[in-house]
Amino acid sequence: MTAAQLLPVLVAGPLLGAAVLVATGRWLPRYVADVFGAVVAGAASALALGVLVATAHRPAAVEWVGGWRPRHGTGVGIVLVGDGIGLGLAAVVSVLVVTVLVYSWRFFDDPPPHQAGAFPALILAFQAAMCGFTLTGDLFNAFVFFELMGVVAYALTGYRVDEARAVQGALTFGFLNSLGGYSLLLGVGLLYAHTGELGLAQLGAHLDAAPDGSGTLVKAAFVLVATGFLVKAAAVPFHFWLPDAHTVAPTPVCMLLSGAMVQLGVYGVARLYWTVFAGSGALPEAAVHRALLALGVLTAVTGALLCWLQRHVKRLLAFSTIAHTGLFLVTLAVLTPEAVAGTALYVLGHAGIKAALFACAGILVDRFGNVDEQELHGRGVRLRPVGVLFTVGGLALAGLPPFGTGLGKALSEEAAGGWLTVLFVAVSAATGGAVLRVAGGVFFGLGSPPAEEDRPHAAGRHRAGGEEQHEDAETTGADEPEETRERVTRAPDTMVVAAAALLAAGLAVGCVPPLWSAVSRAADSFTDHSGYAMAVLYSTGQHLTHSPAPHWSPAGVTLGLLSTVLAACGAWAALRTVPSGVRPRWSLPLRRLHSGHVGDYVACVVAGLTLLAALVW
C-alpha cells in the first residue's frame, strides 16, 4: 500500500467512526463513546503525520479514487492530493481534534440521555470534512466539503439547542456560510462552463492554454469562488457570523473553529489562486495582490479594534482570530513562496495558541458560569495555573519570541515589508494586549474592580429594555449556561493539560528548525503552478529550486519583543486608568454595525462581494 492510497482513509476513517457512533451511541456509555472518538481521531492524526513524514522529500502523493485516472490531461475522476501544505493542515486539524476530544471529557457533564455519541460523532464528521477540504484536488469536491464542514459546524455551534442565544448564533452562522457556499458554487459553474473541467489542475492547464480569452468570465468566477472562501475565513466584511458563533458555541467547538476552520478559508483562496489562476493572463497578479491586501488590512484593523473593545472573553478571542486572519491575508497578498511559508508557520503557531486561550476561557465558563471580564474581576485568583497559561498565551499572541506566532509574525513582516510592519506590530499588540488585560484583571486582580452600579445585573441585563441596549451595543458574558453539572472547585486536570499541551505546541513551532525547512519546501511546491498540474495529471515530479529555510532574524526578534512590550503596556494602562465599562464614543458606529441582525449581515456580504469585484477589476 502506497502513501497515496492512504489519503482517502484520512477522510473516510473519521466519517466511518462518526457513523458508528451515531448508530451505536444510543447504547454506549459515555466514556466508551468518548474513548472511541479519541482513538479514531488519534489514528487519523497518526496516519496524517506518517504520510506527511514519508512523503516529505518526494513529489505530492496523488490518489485518483476508484482508479478513474485522467486521459490526455482531462478526466472527471475524484482526486486527492497530499502535498506538504494540504497534508500538513490535515495533520494539524486531526491533532487539534484529538486535543479537543480530550479537553471535552470533563467539559460536558450530562449529555442528553441516549445520545452519548452525538458530540464525538459530530466532531469526527467535522474532522473528516476539514481533512477532505485540505486534500481535495477538485473544485466541486471542495464545495461539497465546504458545505459539510459548514453544516456540521452549525450543528456543533447550536449544540445546546435549549439555550436561547446558542440557536440564534448558529442560525446566523448557517445563513452567512450557506450564502458563501452558493457563491462558491456559482463560481464553480462559471469555470466549468468556460473550461469543461472541475479539477484544480485541469482548470489551471486549460486557463494557461487560452491566456487572453474571456477575461471577464474568469474574473467573475474568481470573485465568486473567493467570496465563498473568504466568508469561511471571516474576512471583513464577510466576518459577522464568526463573533456570534464563537460567543455561543461550546468552548471545545470554538477551539476547532478558531484554530483550524477559519484558516482553511485562507488556505482555500491561496490554493485556488496558485493551482487555477496563477498561470492565466486573465487575472493579473497585481489585481489579486490589491484585493487580498485591501481586504487583509481592513480585516486586521477592524478585528484588532473590536477585540480591544470586548468584555465577553470568548467574543474577544473571536475578534482576535479575525484580526489574525487579516494578517494572514496581508502576507499572502505578496504572492511569493516566502510569504506562504511565513503564513503557514503563523497559522501553525496561531492554531496552538488560540486553541489554548479558548481552553482557558472554557475553564472560566466551567468554574464561574460566566466569561464577562468585568464581573469576573479578581475572581480567578485561585485559578493561578490557568491564569499563568492565559498570560503566556496573551504574550505569545502578541508575538513574543520564540513562540510560533512570533516566528510567523517575523517572517510575515519580512515578506510584506514597508509600512505593513507597523500594521503587524500594532495588530499583534492590540490583540495580545486585550488578552493580557483580561488575564491581569480576572486572574491577578490587577486594576480597579468595576463600580457596583456599573456592574450589569446578570439576570436583568438582556431584558432590560431595547432603548438602553441600542444606546450601548455590546454583548456581556454573563448568563453563560453551565457546561458542567456542578461547578468544579478547581480546574479539571484534563482541561489544564490540554491547554498547556496546546501552548507547548505553539512554542515548539518557533523552536524546531527542521519544521521550518519542511514548511519552506512545502511552500515552494505550493506556489508552483505548473508543478502541481504535472504532479496531479502526469504523476511526475518537477525539480524545484528551494528557497532558503526561514529562520529568526534580529529584526524579527526585536519587533516581536516590541509588540509584546506594547501589548503589556497597553494592558497595564487599560487596567490602571480606564474606568471599567466605559468605552470610547468613536467606537459606537463600528459596534452598532454588529447589530445581531441576519439581514444586515447578508447585506454586508453582498457589499463585500461587490467590493471584491471592484478590487479585482
Add this chain to the structure above:
Amino acid sequence: MSILPYLVAGWLFLAGCYGLATSRNLIHAVGSLAVCQASTYVLLLAVGYRRGGTAPVFSDIRPGSRPVVDPVVQALTLTDVVVGATLTALLLALVVQVSKRHGTVDPDELRELRG
C-alpha cells in the same frame, strides 16, 4: 446558446439576497436562501444544455448518433440538491428552537448578540 438562463440565475441570486436582507420572518429567510440556491441549479443546468440534445441515457440511442446534454452538471445539481435539503432541514430545526426559546421568529427582535 441564449444568455437568458444566465441572467435568470443572476437575478435569482440577487432576489434571494434581497429576501434575506429584508426578511421579517426567519422561515421566510430560509425560503430566500433556497431561492439563492435555485440560482445555482439554473446556472448549472444552463451550462450543460445542448440545443436539440436529449437525456444522456444510452439504453435506446446509439452513442454519437445525436447530441445529449452534459451529464456532469446534472450530477453536480443532484449533489447540490442533497446539500440544500440537509441545510434547509437544519436551519428550519434551528428556527423551531429559536421560536421556542425566544417566542418570536422576527429577526428584528433577536438582537442579543451585538457589538
